[in-house]
Amino acid sequence: MRVGIGYDVHVFGEQEDLILGGVEIDYVKGLVGHSDADVLLHSIMDALLGAMGAGDIGRLFPDDDPAYEGISSLQLLKEVKLLSFDKGFLINNLDAVIIAQQPKLADKIRFMEAKIADILEVDIARINIKATTTERLGFVGRKEGIAAQAIVSLNKGVDN
Numbered sequence: 001m002r003v004g005i006g007y008d009v010h011v012f013g014e015q016e017d018l019i020l021g022g023v024e025i026d027y028v029k030g031l032v033g034h035s036d037a038d039v040l041l042h043s044i045m046d047a048l049l050g051a052m053g054a055g056d057i058g059r060l061f062p063d064d065d066p067a068y069e070g071i072s073s074l075q076l077l078k079e080v081k082l083l084s085f086d087k088g089f090l091i092n093n094l095d096a097v098i099i100a101q102q103p104k105l106a107d108k109i110r111f112m113e114a115k116i117a118d119i120l121e122v123d124i125a126r127i128n129i130k131a132t133t134t135e136r137l138g139f140v141g142r143k144e145g146i147a148a149q150a151i152v153s154l155n156k157g158v159d160n
């Protein structure tokens with residue numbers, strides 16, 4: 001069994017859409033980034049790549065590569081999943097937390113879990129997403145951006 005950790009932060013921008021866990025969230029601001037700035041999926045991909053010993057998303061999808069400009073992070077997650085299949089890994093479980101003062105996300109969490117489980121081709125029971133605030137402290141508390149952390153455990157299924 002292998003574990004990996006991921007962490008990511010994106011800053012809010014006025015002209016952006018807010019997409020978290022592949023789900024569009026209705027909010028006055030969105031996150032700024034080279035791709036769709038899906039901070040949750042980025043932290044999940046980094047956790048998966050970490051567990052595989054395969055670096056991070058910056059190495060896999062360089063942000064100076066025009067191929068990834070505005071790309072859906074669901075598409076990137078699919079590529080990371082294919083890499084994990086190639087290497088013979090199976091997802092045991094994935095746990096992640098979105099750290100945001102606003103917006104409220106409780107009613108969107110199940111949709112994110114469903115989307116992520118679908119892309120990763122695992123049972124939704126293996127995927128757990130949470131959201132928390134920072135009690136108004138720090139950059140998250142000042143609503144300057146959103147952070148996300150993820151941890152994943154993989155089992156080596158077949159030896160590739």
Ligand SMILES: [Zn+2]
Pocket residue numbers: 008009010033037038039042
């Ligand atoms: Zn990111």
